[in-house]
Amino acid sequence: MIDPDLLARELDEALLARREIASLTKTHGEFDLNTAYRIQERGVLLRLARGEKIVGYKMGLTSAAKRAQMNLGVPIYGVLTDAMRVQGELRVLDGVHPKIEPEIAFVTKHELSGNVDHGQAIDALQAVAPALEILDSRFVGFKYFSLPDVVADNCSSWKFVLGPLQKPRETGGLRMRMSVDGKLAQEASSNDISGDPILSLLQLVAMLPHPLPAGSIVLAGGATVAEPLRPGMTISLQVEELGEMQVRAR
Numbered sequence: 197m198i199d200p201d202l203l204a205r206e207l208d209e210a211l212l213a214r215r216e217i218a219s220l221t222k223t224h225g226e227f228d229l230n231t232a233y234r235i236q237e238r239g240v241l242l243r244l245a246r247g248e249k250i251v252g253y254k255m256g257l258t259s260a261a262k263r264a265q266m267n268l269g270v271p272i273y274g275v276l277t278d279a280m281r282v283q284g285e286l287r288v289l290d291g292v293h294p295k296i297e298p299e300i301a302f303v304t305k306h307e308l309s310g311n312v313d314h315g316q317a318i319d320a321l322q323a324v325a326p327a328l329e330i331l332d333s334r335f336v337g338f339k340y341f342s343l344p345d346v347v348a349d350n351c352s353s354w355k356f357v358l359g360p361l362q363k364p365r366e367t368g369g370l371r372m373r374m375s376v377d378g379k380l381a382q383e384a385s386s387n388d389i390s391g392d393p394i395l396s397l398l399q400l401v402a403m404l405p406h407p408l409p410a411g412s413i414v415l416a417g418g419a420t421v422a423e424p425l426r427p428g429m430t431i432s433l434q435v436e437e438l439g440e441m442q443v444r445a446r
């Protein structure tokens with residue numbers, strides 16, 4: 197039998213010690229997605245006990261490119277806390293093997309639950325923004341692990357940066373360009389995220405076992421594969437009509 201608290205503590209200790217561990221399904225045997233979300237939830241409780249606050253959620257594996265990169269098949273969600281939000285700068289050595297990916301973020305103004313349609317989701321927005329997610333995995337090599345492993349590990353979440361907040365609007369069909377030190381590294385259409393980033397929000401609300409609170413930040417998912425982050429890099433993201441943002445890795 198899997199003890200969700202035990203596995204959550206194992207991940208949390210790896211996070212705090214910046215240590216890679218073998219995938220949980222290897223060490224403890226297979227478990228299903230429901231159990232994985234229970235482990236994730238217990239891990240979030242450990243963060244809350246340290247004073248962190250939940251500020252939103254992230255969707256993952258919403259793009260074909262990301263699914264191919266991780267060799268995993270269905271969208272998943274993780275929890276974002278205030279301690280994960282950074283501005284402008286971050287220290288690579290605070291993580292294990294961080295990677296960065298271009299995203300679109302939403303901030304909600306109404307609570308959302310159940311089956312929401314496209315129009316209702318747009319009406320429930322307070323803001324939209326370009327965003328960069330900096331992933332890190334607690335697992336060896338950041339690869340070849342199963343979907344339940346990734347979900348248990350809070351979907352490889354580590355840090356995120358929000359770009360300039362814009363008025364609510366449609367975010368489909370926008371060009372996204374991520375550059376490293378001024379050189380184009382990844383390019384995509386925002387439609388590479390779930391077909392349209394707002395659909396990630398609909399999926400999240402349908403998957404969450406509770407309403408999505410008003411004021412939540414939602415990362416819609418990476419539009420392209422993630423790039424390994426190294427000290428000294430400056431990463432910028434330009435999203436057509438939403439503006440530009442930058443983060444420096446020290």
Ligand code: OOG
Pocket residue numbers: 254255256257258259262266297329331333346351352416417418419
């Ligand atoms: C899982 C997290 C995926 C995204 O935007 O697709 C994710 C991983 O790649 O380890 O954040």
Ligand code: MG
Pocket residue numbers: 254255256297299329415417418
């Ligand atoms: Mg992501």
